[in-house]
Amino acid sequence: MAKQPWTEGKMNKWLKEGRGQGELEGYRPWITAQDYPSNGRSSRIKGWKTGRIHHFLSDIETRYFYLLEFDGNEIWDIREHYPALDLQDTLGDCDIDLDKYCDKESGGTAYIFVTTFLLTLMNADGTKRYIARSVKAAAELEKSKVLERFELLRRYFAEKQIDWGIVTQHDINVTRAKNIEWVHSAKNLDDDAEFSVQDVPRLKGILLEWLDGTRKSVRDATNALDTQFNLTPGSGLLLLRHLIAKKQVLVNMDERIDLGKPVKELVRGSDAIRDGGDVRDAVDG
Known part of the structure; x- marks a missing residue:
């Protein structure tokens, strides 16, 4: 399937649909399992914490989600495929050319960077804090384009004072994740x-x-x-x-x-x- 152009009209349509907005059961992920050709590893799972259907595109994403559900007592909300909608404005003038992350065929519409998870943690005093995690296969981290995109995400979340990090399959206890899947x-x-x-x-x-x-x-x-x-x-x-x-x-x-x-x-x-x-x-x- 040919790659669909990313246009301002499509971005505005997604925003109007409420993608990347809301919390808990009202949140809609920026990317859903229906948006891309299936590689056979996408999944839809009803969350314990949110009560809504979560969308995942790989086994690594799904297994990490199970760990967050079972082990994350402080986690109040899990938002998958969370968009950094204002990344270009937030980073402004930087030493990485942001123009390359625009769809030239559509007139230069900026691509939207996404982190796999934005977690909302509830502190004992009722205040909230946030943690962002991007999930990727370890082999992908050998690609310079992936590393550059992650560097931009790192800088973006640093500006937002949000702890951001990378998770690979090596960080996931597969046996534990499968056991959680069995009871979930x-x-x-x-x-x-x-x-x-x-x-x-x-x-x-x-x-x-x-x-x-x-x-x-x-x-x-x-x-x-x-x-x-x-x-x-x-x-x-x-x-x-x-x-x-x-x-x-x-x-x-x-x-x-x-x-x-x-x-x-x-x-x-x-x-x-x-x-x-x-x-x-x-x-x-």
Whole structure:
């Protein structure tokens, strides 16, 4: 597919659509999964913190998002593909030629620089602070054009007094991210679940009691819950995923969750993992 020209009309259309604006459920990313030909790695995920659908274009972006969701207790809002709309005005006269970052075919419309994530952190006193992260495959950092664009982003966010940095696949614990992915959709139970939120305390108490005393594997223990309460097969496992996502059942998220393991080898005490983690662990890997 030929590259579409970037015009002032298209930019104004996106701005009118509200792209790059708003917070939480009202935010619209500057770039969505529909805007570019799919490379097979794009994803759309409903966020815990925002309640909206997030758009990602690569596995690295998606996995980093899962870490932010699970480990970032101080993170109040996650805005992906956040545009630096006023970059050219903010940087003004600099030693990098900004004219090269304009679409010559459209009459010189400036391209919009984007950072993969703008995070809003809530301080204990209720004030907010911001962290920006650009996610990129490590091999891309060997390209001079990528480095120059990132240097411009670094300068831009420095002017805004926002901590900006780069995240590559080497900064991401893939096992942890995959485990979070496995439990992520189970955190907020909907009406389609075999049991309602109101049923959770009772079933949770029963499941936790079983987990505490059984020598069975995790899979056998959750299957037993299905059988005893005539639940749809897989409901006990859904409940376990829900409890892990809510951090009411603690497991070592840095090891692959193996349902064939005995319960006592998988389910750990509260000191086995960080209870939520520090935001620096989530942001910086």
